[in-house]
Amino acid sequence: MSTAAKRSRDRERYHEKMRTDPVWKESEKIRLAKLHSPAKKAKWRKNNPDKHNATCARHRAKKCSAPGDGLSGEQRKQLIDDAKGICSYCGKFYKHLTLDHVIPLDHGGAHDISNLRVACRSCNSSKGTKILYEEWTPPKDRPLTSNTNKGNLEDI
Ligand SMILES: [Zn+2]
Secondary structure (H helix, E strand, C coil): CCCCHHHHHHHHHHHHHHHHHHHHHHHHHHHHHHHHHHHHHHHHHHCHHHHHHHHHHHHHHHHHHCCCCCHHHHHHHHHHCCCCCCCCCCCCCCCEEEEECCCHHHHHHCCHHHHHECCHHHHHHHHHHEECCCCCCCCCCCCCCCCCCCHHHHHH
């Protein structure tokens, strides 16, 4: 039996038990409420900011039907750590950096490591959904260096 078939079978058994066993259903409701409590979610978010941000970014990308595989919380953290606090647009040092889609998701850009740049909050919100060098120019006109794919950026 394939994994998908087992999962489907288990799901069916779960729903069958929910329908037929009211005592178990009540205990399951309590278990789920504890598992998904807002306090627990907030604590997890605080302890796993990179995973949380990566999940939110994947959700936004999915809403825009953006292509690309996205990136994991670890990949996101690695990209930001590699920048050593330097914004790739203005070159200034910041304690907190964000990831910017070079080609905005609204313009068909991919939610993919090849389309992401480390940017400070100021540059990221100033750029918004504008296209780099067409609608928005970085505050400091400096050659962009990339730790991901320099080639694509030089083509822009
Ligand atoms: Zn900046």
